[in-house]
Amino acid sequence: MASGTKKTLVAWAVAVLTVAVWAETFVSTKVLLNRGMFPPDIFLIRFLIAYACMWLVSPGRLFSSSIGDELLFALLGITGGSAYFLLENSALRYSPASNVAILVGSAPLFTALILGLFHKEERMNPKQIAGSFIAFGGMALVVLNGSRLLHISPVGDILAVGAALTWGFYSLILREVSPKYDVRFITRKVFGYGVLTIIPYFLSIMPLSFDFSVLKSPVVWGNLVYLGVVASLLCFLAWNWALSQLGTVRVTNLIYGQCLFTMLIAHMVLGERITLMAVAGTAILIVGMLMAERR
Numbered sequence: 001m002a003s004g005t006k007k008t009l010v011a012w013a014v015a016v017l018t019v020a021v022w023a024e025t026f027v028s029t030k031v032l033l034n035r036g037m038f039p040p041d042i043f044l045i046r047f048l049i050a051y052a053c054m055w056l057v058s059p060g061r062l063f064s065s066s067i068g069d070e071l072l073f074a075l076l077g078i079t080g081g082s083a084y085f086l087l088e089n090s091a092l093r094y095s096p097a098s099n100v101a102i103l104v105g106s107a108p109l110f111t112a113l114i115l116g117l118f119h120k121e122e123r124m125n126p127k128q129i130a131g132s133f134i135a136f137g138g139m140a141l142v143v144l145n146g147s148r149l150l151h152i153s154p155v156g157d158i159l160a161v162g163a164a165l166t167w168g169f170y171s172l173i174l175r176e177v178s179p180k181y182d183v184r185f186i187t188r189k190v191f192g193y194g195v196l197t198i199i200p201y202f203l204s205i206m207p208l209s210f211d212f213s214v215l216k217s218p219v220v221w222g223n224l225v226y227l228g229v230v231a232s233l234l235c236f237l238a239w240n241w242a243l244s245q246l247g248t249v250r251v252t253n254l255i256y257g258q259c260l261f262t263m264l265i266a267h268m269v270l271g272e273r274i275t276l277m278a279v280a281g282t283a284i285l286i287v288g289m290l291m292a293e294r295r
Helices: 003-034 039-057 067-094 097-104 107-118 126-144 154-177 183-204 212-216 218-246 248-270 276-293
Strands: none
Touching: 003 039, 003 218, 003 248, 039 067, 039 183, 039 218, 067 097, 067 154, 067 183, 097 154, 107 126, 107 154, 107 248, 126 248, 126 276, 154 218, 154 248, 183 218, 212 218, 218 248, 248 276
């Protein structure tokens, strides 16, 4: 097997594994929520752990080469960190989880649209566009999993779409800085600015309400370490590297498949049923993803 082909296969395997881990994070987050923590607190501690560990992985320079690049890194921290998580978690307060999952899952569509506007070589051909919409439809069936209809909730739905949009802009900005900087340096900057840009939220909207006594529970700190080290540190490193190897739009389409892993994990861990609608959606999703991946 040629080295280039082998590297491509490794990159795809890394991207799929990353999506699988991100699909599992809802279980860890739910455990922490049940222990009295709030989503912004979880995000802050998760990114602080990841940022501290990144200094062990990537010590050295603190700032980028120019003020313009530093602003881009700040935007990465917002779009891939604080704004994305706040929009997604706030959407869950107003809309059913199925609405949020479907709308946030539309991130590949927004990513393809945004990158296509700025980079001609990233534009999808008609077959890929059709595949992307087919995959989105299959994802919606998997998320609904036998439910009848979505309940329209304007505030929550708009927030969820906002989260999908921010991820699209994260992908665009990441594409701009990737040729200039090492993936470890980029990832560390994302965590650092993610922490810095969520501080105004705690100062003006909701003060930090974390009760450090809950850390006495191994379940709590165990899940926090997992979210910080595995789901954040390792997965952001892996995702950013896969994007640089395979192309932003192609890899981002894998996000459609996150619902498959979520469905399986919910079935195995929480005992949630898998309906015929979800099985049909899985088949449609896989076909759509294969179409969207091929140029």
